[in-house]
Amino acid sequence: MADLLILPVLVPLLGGLLATALPVRSALVGTLAALATSLSGLSITLLVWLHGDLGTVLGGWGVPLGIGLSADGLSAALLAMASLVALAISIYAGSYFAGSAQARHFWPLWLLLWSALNGVFLAADLFNLYVMLELLGLSAAALGALTGKREAIAANLRYLLVGLLGSLTYLLGVALLYTAYGTLDIGLLGERLGPTPIAATALALMVSGLALKTALFPLHFWLPPAHANAPAPVSAALSALVVKASFYLILRLWTELFAPITDIGAATLLGLLGAGAVLWGSWRALRAQRLKLLAAYSTVAQIGYLFLFFPLLASLPPGTARDDLFAACVLMALTHGFAKAGFFLAAGLVQQKAGHDRISELGGVAQRMPATTFSIALAGSALVGLPPSGSFIGKWVLMRGAFETGQWWWLPVTVLGTLLAAAYVFRVLSRAFGLEPTPLQFVTNARTEIPALLLAFASVALLGLAAGPVWAVLGFGAAPA
Amino acid sequence: MKRDLALLLGILLALLAALLLWALHATLALEPGPRLAELASARLEQTGVSNPVTAVLLNYRAYDTLLELAVLLAALLGIWSLGPAPAGYQRSGPALAALVDWIVPLAILAGGYMLWVGGHAPGGAFQAGALLGAAGVILRLSGEPSAGLPGEPAQRWLVVLGAGVFALVGGGLLASGFGFLTYPPGQAKWLILLIESAATVAIGVTLTAAYVGGRPGSGTAHNGTGQSRTVQR
Amino acid sequence: MSAQFLYGGAGILLFALGLWSLLVHEALLRKLIAINIAGGGVFHVFIAIAYRGDTAPPDPVPHALVLTGIVVAVSATALVLALHRRLEQAEEPAADAEVLSESASASSAAPPPRTPAERTPGTPHPETPHG
Numbered sequence: 119m120a121d122l123l124i125l126p127v128l129v130p131l132l133g134g135l136l137a138t139a140l141p142v143r144s145a146l147v148g149t150l151a152a153l154a155t156s157l158s159g160l161s162i163t164l165l166v167w168l169h170g171d172l173g174t175v176l177g178g179w180g181v182p183l184g185i186g187l188s189a190d191g192l193s194a195a196l197l198a199m200a201s202l203v204a205l206a207i208s209i210y211a212g213s214y215f216a217g218s219a220q221a222r223h224f225w226p227l228w229l230l231l232w233s234a235l236n237g238v239f240l241a242a243d244l245f246n247l248y249v250m251l252e253l254l255g256l257s258a259a260a261l262g263a264l265t266g267k268r269e270a271i272a273a274n275l276r277y278l279l280v281g282l283l284g285s286l287t288y289l290l291g292v293a294l295l296y297t298a299y300g301t302l303d304i305g306l307l308g309e310r311l312g313p314t315p316i317a318a319t320a321l322a323l324m325v326s327g328l329a330l331k332t333a334l335f336p337l338h339f340w341l342p343p344a345h346a347n348a349p350a351p352v353s354a355a356l357s358a359l360v361v362k363a364s365f366y367l368i369l370r371l372w373t374e375l376f377a378p379i380t381d382i383g384a385a386t387l388l389g390l391l392g393a394g395a396v397l398w399g400s401w402r403a404l405r406a407q408r409l410k411l412l413a414a415y416s417t418v419a420q421i422g423y424l425f426l427f428f429p430l431l432a433s434l435p436p437g438t439a440r441d442d443l444f445a446a447c448v449l450m451a452l453t454h455g456f457a458k459a460g461f462f463l464a465a466g467l468v469q470q471k472a473g474h475d476r477i478s479e480l481g482g483v484a485q486r487m488p489a490t491t492f493s494i495a496l497a498g499s500a501l502v503g504l505p506p507s508g509s510f511i512g513k514w515v516l517m518r519g520a521f522e523t524g525q526w527w528w529l530p531v532t533v534l535g536t537l538l539a540a541a542y543v544f545r546v547l548s549r550a551f552g553l554e555p556t557p558l559q560f561v562t563n564a565r566t567e568i569p570a571l572l573l574a575f576a577s578v579a580l581l582g583l584a585a586g587p588v589w590a591v592l593g594f595g596a597a598p599a
Numbered sequence: 600m601k602r603d604l605a606l607l608l609g610i611l612l613a614l615l616a617a618l619l620l621w622a623l624h625a626t627l628a629l630e631p632g633p634r635l636a637e638l639a640s641a642r643l644e645q646t647g648v649s650n651p652v653t654a655v656l657l658n659y660r661a662y663d664t665l666l667e668l669a670v671l672l673a674a675l676l677g678i679w680s681l682g683p684a685p686a687g688y689q690r691s692g693p694a695l696a697a698l699v700d701w702i703v704p705l706a707i708l709a710g711g712y713m714l715w716v717g718g719h720a721p722g723g724a725f726q727a728g729a730l731l732g733a734a735g736v737i738l739r740l741s742g743e744p745s746a747g748l749p750g751e752p753a754q755r756w757l758v759v760l761g762a763g764v765f766a767l768v769g770g771g772l773l774a775s776g777f778g779f780l781t782y783p784p785g786q787a788k789w790l791i792l793l794i795e796s797a798a799t800v801a802i803g804v805t806l807t808a809a810y811v812g813g814r815p816g817s818g819t820a821h822n823g824t825g826q827s828r829t830v831q832r
Numbered sequence: 833m834s835a836q837f838l839y840g841g842a843g844i845l846l847f848a849l850g851l852w853s854l855l856v857h858e859a860l861l862r863k864l865i866a867i868n869i870a871g872g873g874v875f876h877v878f879i880a881i882a883y884r885g886d887t888a889p890p891d892p893v894p895h896a897l898v899l900t901g902i903v904v905a906v907s908a909t910a911l912v913l914a915l916h917r918r919l920e921q922a923e924e925p926a927a928d929a930e931v932l933s934e935s936a937s938a939s940s941a942a943p944p945p946r947t948p949a950e951r952t953p954g955t956p957h958p959e960t961p962h963g
Binding site: 605635636813 | 836848852880881893896897900902904906907908910913915917918
């Protein structure tokens with residue numbers, strides 16, 4: 119059964135190869151491969167939910183010689199989110215790129231990106247993670263530049279270089295760990311790793327490399343132009359999924375592998391950077407003139423919230439309270455994945471219809487596209503953290519944790535970030551209720567509008583009203599009432 | 600101002616380098632723990648090859664190598680997505696052409712040798728593929744606009760050949776109950792040779808195509824002025 | 833030990849030097865070379881840690897990791913160069929569009945694509961009108 123762990127990586131890889139070889143049929147091959155990949159990812163999640171953690175070592179050599187794959191609750195939760203979001207993006211892309219020559223470039227790169235994404239969530243080997251991160255970064259930058267516009271190419275060129283620097287820094291940390299402990303397997307390393315200065319240096323290198331890739335303030339400078347200038351389905355994938363891969367890795371390394379040496383001081387540093395991201399990202403989103411740039415800055419802010427959990431996790435002993443915080447952090451990451459993908463897909467439709475995405479001039483278009491505007495509103499309410507969205511629960515547990523651990527200074531950050539988020543979301547929505555004349559006809563296109571709507575809906579209802587499964591997959595007790 | 604910033608960065612990075620040097624020194628001074636080397640050489644006989652680096656690349660850590668081929672492909676797909684290839688170079692004169700006629704077959708021959716020798720000595724698919732790629736670069740430089748590559752449909756199949764054969768062998772082994780990329784006893788050598796041969800061709804074609812620098816099939820017409828920076832649209 | 837440290841230490845210095853050059857220089861090609869130097873430094877460290885004394889054969893695992901790393905670096909370099917050339921082409925005809933960046937969030941609409949080589953998916957879809 120654990121043999122099946124390779125499928126979420128293998129299926130999109132084979133699909134990507136076939137889509138490369140058959141450019142004329144790439145959309146068909148791509149859609150079928152997307153369905154199969156999504157199914158394989160969801161079945162792994164189901165297996166972990168039903169039977170607990172899965173693990174296997176490829177090649178039949180066992181660790182430490184072979185490369186291990188493993189899926190625990192954290193992997194399974196992110197795998198499930200990636201499977202659903204990426205499937206929705208695929209369906210949307212099938213229509214978005216229809217008839218465009220970009221389709222034949224999109225599908226192979228998209229499937230390779232998906233393969234790397236699943237590979238990151240399932241890998242149990244530090245060097246394999248490096249290769250996966252590079253595949254992810256290269257395919258993401260290539261996809262981001264697909265429009266061929268000058269600013270898209272400039273932004274993604276920078277994104278590519280930044281990503282390379284991040285991976286190299288990570289790799290140097292891996293080299294130190296291999297020299298000191300003689301293995302690349304995360305599980306074995308965890309047994310051998312002690313609170314030594316060498317391990318601390320490796321931690322600093324690896325986390326700073328990954329923080330650069332996940333756009334943690336003040337290393338976020340590359341993200342807004344790269345995400346705002348990509349084609350809509352790619353923006354959605356970059357913001358919702360790709361930055362989550364490196365965040366997932368930081369969370370895993372910080373709370374598992376490096377648990378012996380990550381103390382409250384280091385975690386507070388991450389928390390402070392997160393707070394900076396929340397405030398600065400939200401402020402820039404409020405000031406943004408363009409819808410997609412707003413969404414990109416909102417990603418910077420939302421990544422910031424995830425890092426606010428680190429100092430709280432560090433100051434709590436293992437137990438229900440800490441489990442709740444951990445699950446709330448994951449829940450916020452998942453909610454952001456759904457909400458931001460839905461937001462970007464909807465923004466892409468607005469941009470297609472209006473020919474631009476300048477917020478101040480969107481009134482008439484917003485009124486003519488009721489389903490799309492509704493998607494933006496739903497996704498926006500999840501970004502703000504209104505009940506019943508998943509991020510409402512996440513922020514609630516976060517604030518409760520800040521109270522309980524006496525770290526009250528995270529409360530004003532959260533409140534201020536929420537107010538700013540409400541302001542930038544309502545700034546967009548107010549356009550839909552402007553004084554433009556009521557349109558004579560509404561525009562609908564089911565194949566692109568339904569994926570966006572479903573994603574936005576999932577972020578509010580699926581993860582908010584039914585957060586219990588997230589706790590269950592992570593192996594914790596019931597969700598807090 | 601700019602100079603000051605550069606100086607400040609230099610000082611900070613010098614401090615970082617000093618810290619890292621100290622960390623490396625301390626790490627190397629540790630008693631070398633149970634490294635993978637002993638284990639890798641102890642089980643070398645079962646891997647089907649006698650070159651330990653090839654054993655790591657294609658047996659112990661074959662999964663990494665498969666993904667590395669995917670990385671190479673992703674880069675090429677990215678290059679192809681940016682537009683058609685620029686025009687080639689001016690045709691070489693007779694002396695260079697005669698030299699190329701010698702070097703290219705030699706490079707291909709040497710590539711074949713590298714592929715075979717990789718089983719027991721330094722060499723292997725990547726070295727062999729790099730030689731094939733070099734042959735392609737030389738062809739392009741000497742004025743062959745397609746760099747010796749076939750048309751677009753065949754080229755597409757060739758660049759996915761390496762990762763494709765690799766993944767299919769892995770998946771086939773998984774389907775027949777051995778586990779992904781777990782070679783059955785006694786068949787490792789031939790399966791590795793099959794994968795490496797396919798990978799060599801794919802790497803050579805991919806490197807050449809990346810050097811050509813754009814989608815095949817259009818925009819590679821000659822122009823007599825040497826390298827042109829504009830793409831024909 | 834000392835030779836090993838010398839080799840690995842040189843790698844660390846190369847990494848720091850590449851990092852400095854990457855941060856300080858503006859020109860993209862210099863940045864690309866800088867990042868390749870930094871990467872070469874990291875590979876140096878891997879080669880150094882493979883050494884296990886004069887009598888024992890070197891550890892093959894770091895060697896294989898470096899081979900993998902080199903191929904990744906080559907791929908990334910190729911893609912960066914291709915993007916760079918595309919950028920130069922786009923800039924040739926009197927570039928006037930501002931790069932959309934933090935400071936330019938107030939920039940106006942993006943100009944139409946300069947290369948009509950491919951249809952961009954900006955064209956509207958067949959729409960179903962509703963009453």
